Amino acid sequence: MNRLSRDGLVRAIVCFTPILWAIAFMFVPYVIILTYSFWTKKFPTFLPDFQFGNYALIFFDPQYVSVLMRTGKIALFVTAAALLLAYPFAYFLVFRVKSAKVRGLLYMAVIAPLWVSYLLRAYTWKTILGNNGVLNSFLVSIGILDEPTDVFLYNQFSMVVTLTYIFIPFMVMPIYTALEKIPKNLIEASKDLGIGPWGTFWKVVWPLSLPGVIAGATFTFCLTFGDFVAPVLVGGPDGVMVANIITSQFGSALNWPLGSALAIVVLIIVLSIIEMSDRVQRAGRIDLA
Amino acid sequence: MSFKTVLKYAVAASVAANFTVSAALAAGEVNLLTWEGYADASYIEPFEAASGCTVSATYVGSNDDFAAKLAAGGGVYDLISPSIDTTSIMIDAGFVETVDTSKIAEWDNLYEKFRTAGGINSGGDVYGVPFVWGAIAFMYRADKFETPPTSLDDLWDENLSGRISLWDDKSAIYVAARRLGHTDIYNLTDAQIAEAQASLIGQKPLVRKYWATAGELVDLYVAGEVWISNTWAGYQSSLIAEQGIEVVEFIPRENAEGWMDSWQIVKDTPNTDCVYKFINMMSSEAGQCGTSAVTGYSVANPVAARACMTQDQFDALHQDDPDYLDALLLWEPLGERIEAYTNAWNAVKSAN
Structure with missing residues (x-):
């Protein structure tokens, strides 16, 4: 084999391996799911078909719409909570912490939980928020509560707390990166021109960090939207989210067609959000060069 | 210890390990899809040692999980243990094969009522071996009630708000229907199911959590979250008692459901030999009393029970008195109607 054709072969392998991977593990499964979504449920299992009944059911049976709305609501709360916590933290790291060592350490402190099993982290919140949990015991011991309260666990509050904790690294990372990229001389220039710290923040720092905020919000929202563990572990009777419905359609309800249709609906929602955030980001891009 | 001795032990150990592994491979395995408590080490380990069959178990939280797991592709499980309302679905869906009852030594000793049950018989063939019921x-938690609850109304009691739990299963519809006075719970009309659904949605604000596995319900009681719920009689109550919390089981005046689980052989299992050895062990004294000791359930083989249970245990588990089971509302296959029940229960869980 001569030199040229061997290079060609290497190039072909390098190019086609990822493409093959994408086809086998992304494209084919999506097509299978899409195909199933047109099938019909027929006791005891389901039959191949081409009809839109599953989609019609999702939009006309109020139980599915209400779960989708609830999932969106939880995802919004988690995104807002994560943003409110992550932004000041990232700002503090980038602009207030002088020592690079301390900055690195604090940054790692937020990222490190990502290496711990998701399940374990979600489970931990049960022991914190429960009736006999750490929080209740503490509040009772210092006399704020007379007896333990139920309001911390097995409801939407505990789901938002747990999911915020779990997904906050995905908010911190892009915001931190965006803030770090802001040239310090722009902030100094703003100060030199007599703009106060508040004005400098809103006119210089915030607009320049917006891409990070949008990226973080998109991550957090989409990850929360597809979560099904938190509802099972810390959610209560009113905590069912759309991913739980999908698992139950593929599981106990044995209605893969409906589950597939729901998965396609979720996919469309998530892709639209990613597309939207991409557009917003591009529209608001500021050229620093 | 000299280097030589160490070496000798190491060689001996590796030879022994090799031998064990190859023996297990030669003898095969049994992969169970079953309920918690049905593969306890106390009787599985002696079985493995005696038969050379390796047993591994995956647990279900609900009868609806059997079809779901098997539909996802065979080849993983050899033996399943669905309840009598689900066994016929397995047969209809073609997930299980016929049982050669001549290979089951204890077959004739099992309760006749179970052996001839419609759920495991189809077209003159037998598709299941009755196991426990x-x-x-x-x-309820004994320390939290001055007057013991006697009715399902207590699970809808505002005063117990946040202390109630219910099994995350379509059987919640049965519970709600009985409370509303519909006793023919396996033949409910659409209107009655809708009524039960509405009643369960009304109950939701009072429910702390729907329990999905035996372990979860135990945790909920132990953590002080739940005071009253339904339960697999005999099982969770003893696990909770082990944690030092006293619970009392009761049959409410609206009655309760009965269940019976059978072993069914997954179609085309490559481990037929081990499967039959396993079923034989489970229907003999070792498996019957072994499972009963772990779960507190009654067994399907009264002859074995007579031999391995004390008289007190025998009486307490109603082994001499299958009429007790007749008084309960024994689960029945729902046929196509199962969709109406499942859908209603899913709607309850999805409701705001």
């Missing part, structure tokens, strides 16, 4: 009773 019991009631879906209710239970």
Whole structure:
């Protein structure tokens, strides 16, 4: 084999391996799911078909719409909570912490939980928020509560707390990166021109960090939207989210067609959000060069 | 110890390990899809040692999980243990094969009522080996009730708000229907199911959590979250008692459901030999009393029970009195109607 054709072969392998991977593990499964979504449920299992009944059911049976709305609501709360916590933290790291060592350490402190099993982290919140949990015991011991309260666990509050904790690294990372990229001389220039710290923040720092905020919000929202563990572990009777419905359609309800249709609906929602955030980001891009 | 001795032990150990592994491979395995408590080490380990069959178990939280797991592709499980309302679905869906009852030594000793049950018989063939049975009773924490609860109304009691739990299963519809006075719970009309659904949605604000596995319900009681719920009679109550919390089981005046689980052989299992050895062990004294000791359930083989249970245990588990089971509402296959029940229960869980 001569030199040229061997290079060609290497190039072909390098190019086609990822493409093959994408086809086998992304494209084919999506097509299978899409195909199933047109099938019909027929006791005891389901039959191949081409009809839109599953989609019609999702939009006309109020139980599915209400779960989708609830999932969106939880995802919004988690995104807002994560943003409110992550932004000041990232700002503090980038602009207030002088020592690079301390900055690195604090940054790692937020990222490190990502290496711990998701399940374990979600489970931990049960022991914190429960009736006999750490929080209740503490509040009772210092006399704020007379007896333990139920309001911390097995409801939407505990789901938002747990999911915020779990997904906050995905908010911190892009915001931190965006803030770090802001040239310090722009902030100094703003100060030199007599703009106060508040004005400098809103006119210089915030607009320049917006891409990070949008990226973080998109991550957090989409990850929360597809979560099904938190509802099972810390959610209560009113905590069912759309991913739980999908698992139950593929599981106990044995209605893969409906589950597939729901998965396609979720996919469309998530892709639209990613597309939207991409557009917003591009529209608001500021050229620093 | 000299280097030589160490070496000798190491060689001996590796030879022994090799031998064990190859023996296990030669003898095969049994992969169970079953309920918690049905593969306890106390009787599985002696079985493995005696038969050379390796047993591994995956647990289900609900009868609806059997079809779901098997539909996802065969080849993983050899033996399943669905309840009598689900066995016929397995047969209709073609997930299980016929049982050669001549290979089951204890077959004739099993309760006739179970052997001839419609759920495991189809077209003159037998598709299941009855194993254990019991009631879906209710239970409460003894220290939290001055007057013991006697009715399903207590699970809808505002005063117990946040202390109630219910099994995350379509059987919740049965519970709600009985409370509303519909006793023919396996033949409910659409209107009655809708009524039960509405009643369960009304109950939701009072429910702390729907329990999905036996372990979860135990945790909920132990953590002080739940005071009253339904339960697999005999099982969770003893696990909770082990944690030092006293619970009392009761059959409410609206009655309770009964259940019976059978072993069914997954179609085309490559481990037929081990499967039959396993079923034989489970229907003999070792498996019957072994499972009963772990779960507190009644067993399907009264002859074995007579031999391995004390008289007190025998009486307490109603082994001499299958009429007790007749008084319970034994689960029945729902046929196509199962969709109406499942859908209603899913709607309850999805409701705001």
